[in-house]
Amino acid sequence: MSRYKITIEYDGTPFHGWQRQDGFDTIQQRLEGAIFPIAQARVTMYGSGRTDAGVHALGQVAHFDLAEDFDCFRLQECMNAHLADVPIAVLSIEKTSGDFDSRFSALERTYLYKILNRRSKPAIDINRAWHIVQNLDENKMHSAAQHLVGNHDFSSFRAAGCQSKSPVKTLNSISIRRCADLIFIEVAARSFLYRQVRNIVGSLCLVGGNRWTEQNLIEAFLSKDRTLAGQTAPPYGLYFVGVKY
């Protein structure tokens, strides 16, 4: 039995998220389907994190086991050939030790959230960024966001249905920068609560749009009450960038 680590890029638009669900087109199921004709075996792809419907990935990581030994490069090429018609690309496959776990061995996960901040609707960035018409001050957003860095109770940014035992997480870093009409929010932590990034982005946009002061954000954060924080940012602006092990 050999364990493999696989790194994947996908456009989340046409999929019902990462996780296999009967009757829905998901990324996990597409990957498992693409490996079947080569391995002639039903394998389970264990992802480092489940992404919601519409969320993209630049470097999602998963692991899977095969009884037989396969050449990693051949596996990758064959899987990409089987995935030719869907926006999923296998970036790399490598053999790894039997105790590697894409989810539990992770040291740091990075997400990027992309906002198109201008009057006009998106054309190039349809399904690729959150369109916000009101002018956002990215410097205010960056400054306020620094209060979230560190080990804290993130209940205010935790969605219903979160399966994490504790609402306490350590946010390693968060940065907000603008490039012309685009605002990029990059966030890193060992692990995140369910929809934590999208919920943080929603609240930061209240600060950026001058509807909240930095103090309002701190108060909502300390309240540990989800209903006092901002809206959940839509999925299509979110990119799972990668995982450090």
Add this chain to the structure above:
Amino acid sequence: MSRYKITIEYDGTPFHGWQRQDGFDTIQQRLEGAIFPIAQARVTMYGSGRTDAGVHALGQVAHFDLAEDFDCFRLQECMNAHLADVPIAVLSIEKTSGDFDSRFSALERTYLYKILNRRSKPAIDINRAWHIVQNLDENKMHSAAQHLVGNHDFSSFRAAGCQSKSPVKTLNSISIRRCADLIFIEVAARSFLYRQVRNIVGSLCLVGGNRWTEQNLIEAFLSKDRTLAGQTAPPYGLYFVGVKY
């Protein structure tokens, strides 16, 4: 009679290029169709440059005339509402003088060509970049490209069907840089020959892939013979960035 300057972004994928053609879906026709219900007049959109099918624009510019005076912001909002279902966005509309011509008043046009340089097929960048598997040396490409800067006969990079009177053009600048798997080629000139950018990119990729030396590129350039230069890069990697007036 008032003249208006309009700036437009579009994803070229679903269109048969800029120029109106009977029986085909084109950007010019969509824009003219979007202004009709507001202006109640048939207007012609004169583009600063025709883009081929599949070519994108971040800042295409056109001009048009209306007998009546319209509020520019209202025009923009109404046009974007009419364009809701297509990947065309009106970024701005402003009144301009009657002697402004989007094509002939242009001082400099900028294009960007995007290459995805990696083994795996694109997922996020489908229809947005040229996928080249062979590793390209962007420094060699940049160095060789500098020989094209200045006033030269660009016959080697001129496509059949070019309506320019002369093959002599002045290339203001060309730069090639890499960001991870992406290579960006940015080119600026007052005007270009038909498919000049895509033809230059095709030849530069021969240099980047070590199939041509810098000297080979210079020889192909000096030959003024299109058949001695490289292939035409595909349209979907090309972005019309903007025009200076």
